[in-house]
Amino acid sequence: MPKLDGILETALYTGDMARARAFYEGTLGLQPIFEDKRLVAYGVAGRDVLLIFPQGAATETVTFPGGTIPGHDGSGPQHIAFRVGKEEMAVWETHLATCGVAIEGETKWSRGGRSIYFRDPDGHLLELATPGLWAVY
Numbered sequence: 001m002p003k004l005d006g007i008l009e010t011a012l013y014t015g016d017m018a019r020a021r022a023f024y025e026g027t028l029g030l031q032p033i034f035e036d037k038r039l040v041a042y043g044v045a046g047r048d049v050l051l052i053f054p055q056g057a058a059t060e061t062v063t064f065p066g067g068t069i070p071g072h073d074g075s076g077p078q079h080i081a082f083r084v085g086k087e088e089m090a091v092w093e094t095h096l097a098t099c100g101v102a103i104e105g106e107t108k109w110s111r112g113g114r115s116i117y118f119r120d121p122d123g124h125l126l127e128l129a130t131p132g133l134w135a136v137y
Contacts, residue, residue, distance in 0.1 A: 009041075011051040012124050013058075013074045019121045020052050027099045028082075038062070044082065081115070081127035083137065089114060092128050109133050 014020035021040060024030045030042035030050065038057050042050045059071040084092060096103060096118060104125075105117040113132030120126055131137055 007048070009049045009051055010080050011053060011072070011074065012078055012080065012120075012122070013053050013055045014122050015055055016121070017052070017054050023121050024050070024052065027096070027101060050080070077119075077123045077125055079125040079127065081129045081133075084128045084130055086114070086130045089116070089128065089130055092116070111135070113137070 012020075017040070024040075024042060025032070030044065032040050033043040033049070034041040039051050039053045042052070044050055053073075055075065056073060059073045061071050062069045093103065093116065096116075101118050103116050103118050105115075107115045107117075109115070109132055111132040111134070113130045113134075115127050115129040115133060117125055117127050129137070
């Protein structure tokens with residue numbers, strides 16, 4: 001079996017790109033590494049990429065000199081988790097409260113990790129998780 005080296009990109013879809021950008025750039029502090037009329041790409045921790053597409057903007061196949069990207073889209077609340085250090089969790093909780101972001105849930109995992117859950121302006125469920133959640137993290 002060929003091996004996978006990780007998950008490179010995760011995509012979310014927004015009904016309001018300006019609002020989504022204000023949240024991901026202002027509240028989460030992400031910086032765009034690429035943007036065009038179809039999407040904004042954010043680098044996360046120097047190795048992962050979060051793609052934000054306007055809903056419906058990526059449903060058509062895109063052809064460019066290097067190849068093609070098949071159409072895709074998503075609807076409804078989706079979920080992604082960000083890795084954070086144990087020592088950063090309290091700082092994040094304070095920061096989210098300062099930004100008016102409500103923490104909807106919290107879990108203490110049997111392996112020692114901890115997660116908090118909150119939503120972006122489109123209702124996507126975001127998670128901050130410390131090591132000790134999965135056997136691989």
